Amino acid sequence: MSAPKTLYDKIWDAHVVSEDDDGTCLLYIDRHLVHEVTSPQAFEGLRMAGRKVHAPDKTIAVPDHNVPTTEGRETHIENEESRIQVEALDRNAREFGVHYYPVTDIRQGIVHIVGPEQGWTLPGMTVVCGDSHTATHGAFGALAHGIGTSEVEHVLATQTLIQKKSKNMKVEITGRLRPGVTAKDITLAVIGKTGTAGGTGYVIEYCGEAIRSLSMEGRMTVCNMAIEGGARAGLIAPDETTFEYVKGRPHAPKAAQWEAAVNWWKTLFTDEGAHFDKIVTLRGEDIEPVVTWGTSPEDVLPITATVPAPEDFHGGKVEAARRSLEYMDLKPGTRLTDIRIDAVFIGSCTNGRIEDLRAAAEILRGRKVAEGVRAMIVPGSGLVRMQAEEEGLAQIFIDAGCEWRLAGCSMCLAMNPDQLAPGERCASTSNRNFEGRQGRNGRTHLVSPAMAAAAAVTGHLTDVRELVA
Ligand SMILES: CC(C)[C@H](C(=O)O)[C@@H](O)C(=O)O
Numbered sequence: 001m002s003a004p005k006t007l008y009d010k011i012w013d014a015h016v017v018s019e020d021d022d023g024t025c026l027l028y029i030d031r032h033l034v035h036e037v038t039s040p041q042a043f044e045g046l047r048m049a050g051r052k053v054h055a056p057d058k059t060i061a062v063p064d065h066n067v068p069t070t071e072g073r074e075t076h077i078e079n080e081e082s083r084i085q086v087e088a089l090d091r092n093a094r095e096f097g098v099h100y101y102p103v104t105d106i107r108q109g110i111v112h113i114v115g116p117e118q119g120w121t122l123p124g125m126t127v128v129c130g131d132s133h134t135a136t137h138g139a140f141g142a143l144a145h146g147i148g149t150s151e152v153e154h155v156l157a158t159q160t161l162i163q164k165k166s167k168n169m170k171v172e173i174t175g176r177l178r179p180g181v182t183a184k185d186i187t188l189a190v191i192g193k194t195g196t197a198g199g200t201g202y203v204i205e206y207c208g209e210a211i212r213s214l215s216m217e218g219r220m221t222v223c224n225m226a227i228e229g230g231a232r233a234g235l236i237a238p239d240e241t242t243f244e245y246v247k248g249r250p251h252a253p254k255a256a257q258w259e260a261a262v263n264w265w266k267t268l269f270t271d272e273g274a275h276f277d278k279i280v281t282l283r284g285e286d287i288e289p290v291v292t293w294g295t296s297p298e299d300v301l302p303i304t305a306t307v308p309a310p311e312d313f314h315g316g317k318v319e320a321a322r323r324s325l326e327y328m329d330l331k332p333g334t335r336l337t338d339i340r341i342d343a344v345f346i347g348s349c350t351n352g353r354i355e356d357l358r359a360a361a362e363i364l365r366g367r368k369v370a371e372g373v374r375a376m377i378v379p380g381s382g383l384v385r386m387q388a389e390e391e392g393l394a395q396i397f398i399d400a401g402c403e404w405r406l407a408g409c410s411m412c413l414a415m416n417p418d419q420l421a422p423g424e425r426c427a428s429t430s431n432r433n434f435e436g437r438q439g440r441n442g443r444t445h446l447v448s449p450a451m452a453a454a455a456a457v458t459g460h461l462t463d464v465r466e467l468v469a
């Protein structure tokens with residue numbers, strides 16, 4: 001019998017085209033997702049070399065980072081740099097004949113939401129994109145990770161990628177989550193424990209009862225932030241929840257092909273006794289609704305805690321904490337729930353799916369956004385937006401006084417008109433709280449959609465459990 005394998009080992013082995021003596025491999029790539037920021041030079045490279053896209057049918061392009069989230073964007077993008085990138089993608093996608101969802105298409109949205117929604121992302125695949133949050137697709141049991149622009153060109157030209165294998169890491173979340181605790185709290189709590197470098201050199205497989213109980217939306221939220229924990233990719237073994245989500249999607253296999261696919265997908269799990277180089281375990285019951293206080297995703301605490309002091313840390317982290325607190329304008333000892341906010345952003349590839357909007361609507365139903373707070377709700381795709389309108393969620397948001405936007409990366413990063421003003425503080429469902437991430441000198445507190453909605457209602461960071469009685 002062959003040695004027991006991890007899920008990662010199995011997907012890796014199924015895609016190796018060739019291997020060098022030093023372990024460098026050529027991997028076959030099943031899906032290549034493309035957005036406007038990291039692809040212009042790659043397409044230009046092909047053009048200059050007179051090459052075609054090797055597998056246009058496995059290449060999917062969509063503009064997301066630079067697109068405004070207001071009406072009229074099909075005809076006008078004010079910022080020149082943004083306009084040039086979106087226009088370049090439009091030209092390249094059409095000229096090279098890849099699948100394309102322009103802003104005029106209801107299916108347009110954030111690349112990591114569109115891929116799964118359209119059934120491009122399937123278990124056991126290799127998925128790449130010139131974007132670090134490609135890790136999201138690992139929720140399907142697909143080996144998915146970000147690549148650089150020169151690699152984008154390599155994949156466009158050859159449908160392969162040169163890679164060295166990472167080590168195996170297991171993150172197990174046992175038991176059940178308590179009320180008010182979500183996938184976002186899991187993924188932030190893990191980074192709080194391991195640090196942003198804890199996953200460096202590894203591919204993480206998330207497992208355990210609490211992970212199994214998550215919907216596909218929740219699993220995508222967890223895997224989305226694997227990269228914030230330093231990992232190359234995050235993975236969750238596919239199961240009935242996965243098959244159920246995939247079945248019937250436009251590009252999912254059909255009929256006899258579906259049966260064959262599911263039979264293979266059912267073999268995609270870590271064998272008993274397979275070796276992990278690192279194991280981290282958290283009890284689901286111990287995880288609380290969390291919030292970040294600093295400028296790194298590892299600066300995370302339960303909402304019931306107080307702002308830490310630099311002296312609470314060790315080594316280089318003391319100075320980092322001092323700088324974080326200064327940037328965030330926070331005083332040690334302040335209760336996190338006493339921190340007032342100016343803005344709320346609900347969206348992004350971390351939390352811009354229908355389940356996230358439902359969780360936010362649950363809190364906002366019949367309530368009003370606090371005075372002086374700007375709350376922006378940005379669905380992750382045009383289809384999520386449509387579904388939210390059909391379910392009455394959009395009306396709940398509008399009645400509460402939120403802005404109801406068109407799909408895109410929006411205020412997750414300051415690459416389009418949705419930005420914080422200097423000094424503004426935001427409760428955000430995105431994945432990065434770096435300095436200036438949501439606008440120059442803006443301050444970001446990462447939270448779950450329910451926690452963001454709770455903050456919108458009260459005007460300060462809030463324990464969502466107090467609003468669900
Ligand atoms: C612009 C893009 C390359 C970047 C990434 O790789 O992640 C962005 O999506 C982000 O979230 O910071």
Ligand code: SF4
Binds near residue numbers: 064110348349430
């Ligand atoms: S939503 Fe944010 S994290 Fe996701 S791809 Fe866009 S900018 Fe990156």
